[in-house]
Amino acid sequence: MRVNQQRLRNDIESNAEFGAVPTDEGRGRTVLTGSKADCQARNFFCERLRDTGLSVSTDQIGNIVGRWEPESADPNAAPVATGSHLDSVPEGGIFDGPLGVYAGLESVRAMQEAEFEPARPIEIVNFTEEEGQRFGGGLIGSAVAAGEMRIEDALAIEDTDGILLGDALADIGYQGEGVIDASEWDSWIELHIQQSKQLENENIPAGIVTSIAGLSRCIVEFSGEADHAGSTPMNDRSDALAAASEFILDVEQATNKRCDVSETAVGTVGRLTVSPNAPNVIAGTVSLTLDIRDIGYDSIESIVEKAQKSLDRIENERSVKTSIERLWDRQPVEMSDRCRSALHDAGITAGFETLDVHSGAIHDSKNIAEATDAALLFAPSRNGISHSPLEWTDWEDCAAATHILAGAIAELSTS
């Protein structure tokens, strides 16, 4: 079985045209769910699936499934599924998501060319709104497929303009029928870029994930007073931005300290908005997001607790009001032994070294693992950079990881 690196690259580079953003360095794209770029990326993916002889369907939440059911396969057998997502963060990279989608397709093409005969159907999936950039939270398509979220609730999620996810999908022609059910899959494997430097540093082309970190996402707000910057004395201010700055540094310090106990702990304030946000007005309110992750849930609890203590202290020391709301929490989850074994076997057969790693990033595989046996395979990321136009994985590494993916799917599809 031979993966065609150039063919895989062509697909990923073609997909990178949709939502492409101008950058000084690297290659970026913005593909928000329901946007024109999302529609273009989906159209192109469906064409590629059909070109490969797969039947294509879309479910109510816009998940696209390409099904390969050759004569060797029992149509009633539980399929082996693979895939990832085509949406991106604003000004994200070209590999995060699309690599897994097109590696799945390339795996099928490689099997077809090798005249491999699976006993089970093989399905390739593009999940809707993995990044959660327009319809908050993320992992929505896979949550519905895994039975973690009701389809009615998912369709009713609103963006900041009050547009429903269901309507946004219908607008681009990608609200289909039914809902795919991941519990009907025999197994699932997703290939994704690692988004950290570990594989690159060890010079190993593939990482086999042992567990995916849990996550707590909080919204924190600071209310001060929007006074005149020139005429309000320093000792008489309620500056929401100075208060928020203290909080950001407190969280950074608490997380750094937690790393002494668990080096996989991370805490991030990535989004912050100031109101009224004018040069000559003291900040009246600040709203920010806090994102805390680790493979042990006790780390998350510990950092949230320290964030709460920081807010208490700031309220005492500055004349501002604060609030913290835990938007959602996700427990860490372990990957399936059976699927991980298939990946280890495939690495050995293909002659590529693999490394057991954890995933700090959450992926659709986290949801799918709740419904069926699931695994997650990583390809190296240059400098560990992702969610940025500088995100990069060498084409050789893309092909090597796809080779391992194809081998594992083949093994699972015959057992």
Next chain:
Amino acid sequence: MRVNQQRLRNDIESNAEFGAVPTDEGRGRTVLTGSKADCQARNFFCERLRDTGLSVSTDQIGNIVGRWEPESADPNAAPVATGSHLDSVPEGGIFDGPLGVYAGLESVRAMQEAEFEPARPIEIVNFTEEEGQRFGGGLIGSAVAAGEMRIEDALAIEDTDGILLGDALADIGYQGEGVIDASEWDSWIELHIQQSKQLENENIPAGIVTSIAGLSRCIVEFSGEADHAGSTPMNDRSDALAAASEFILDVEQATNKRCDVSETAVGTVGRLTVSPNAPNVIAGTVSLTLDIRDIGYDSIESIVEKAQKSLDRIENERSVKTSIERLWDRQPVEMSDRCRSALHDAGITAGFETLDVHSGAIHDSKNIAEATDAALLFAPSRNGISHSPLEWTDWEDCAAATHILAGAIAELSTS
């Protein structure tokens, strides 16, 4: 001479309807230069001027002048001018600017009713883009009138969408002809709210400004790396927002320390933008404004120097790049003795106590003082709040300060 409090209040409350914003508490408005609200406010002001028998003209930069030239006045004598501005910050209050404009008009009406006979014409002015919220910098109309800015340069200022100030004024029908020349005025007095608590605390209805603080406005930028919030270890981050947070606290601390030497020093980070500003992406870049003011310029220099040192330290300690640009600097300026005397006299005649104060906020009077004898009169601000819907001045205080303004204009217009 008797100022009509209800008539003044009616004008200010009518003006408050333009650009009114919904608020839980207080009364807010957003009147950006060239907006529909700005057009409405200008139309209403011109009507009121004409109702009072004044001739109305608009110059190329949109400054509106209402001229009262009764038979007693020598048409060729240098006029006494008064006024302020009708624009606001986003979600600003209803007194900042409009009080001075309509107090000028009410002064003329009070003189007319008292059959007062000025020897000089009296002019009431609305200056364009005082707040600088759409076409950066602010004080643009008065800068042109004072010869501090060339009319061509002012008209060519762009907003963030690339729209020229000249075009924005033409769009609302307020790009007139010629340019008013403040050096041709005998004198200028502006009434404005104080925007600090001093007058309120002392329970005195009017403050006579001795000098207006200087200002340095800087743009500071932080460049890190927009990495994945989940998979980038804490010890391998270039977090632009954490770096900016340190800077904000350093500037606050440096300014607080400077207050030991000069208690009128203030330093503010009021605007901050994060990119890409997503919950699961480490901040790649942060841009913020730094606004430093004091009545002594050495304070400003000292705080800018400490801001620069903070950036040097942050660059050394964190893997981010920083830059600071001084957008503009304004020296402190003293008010005219002659005009201040007229205000003191008017306070005594009217039986209102006055207090000598400084102005931490910059006003159009700062520019006009470069061209002619100028003074600035303050009315109390409840809780010192301004640039906010909570901005408030009691109607009695508005009327008292207007009474003093009218008396001073009367004195200047007969000498």
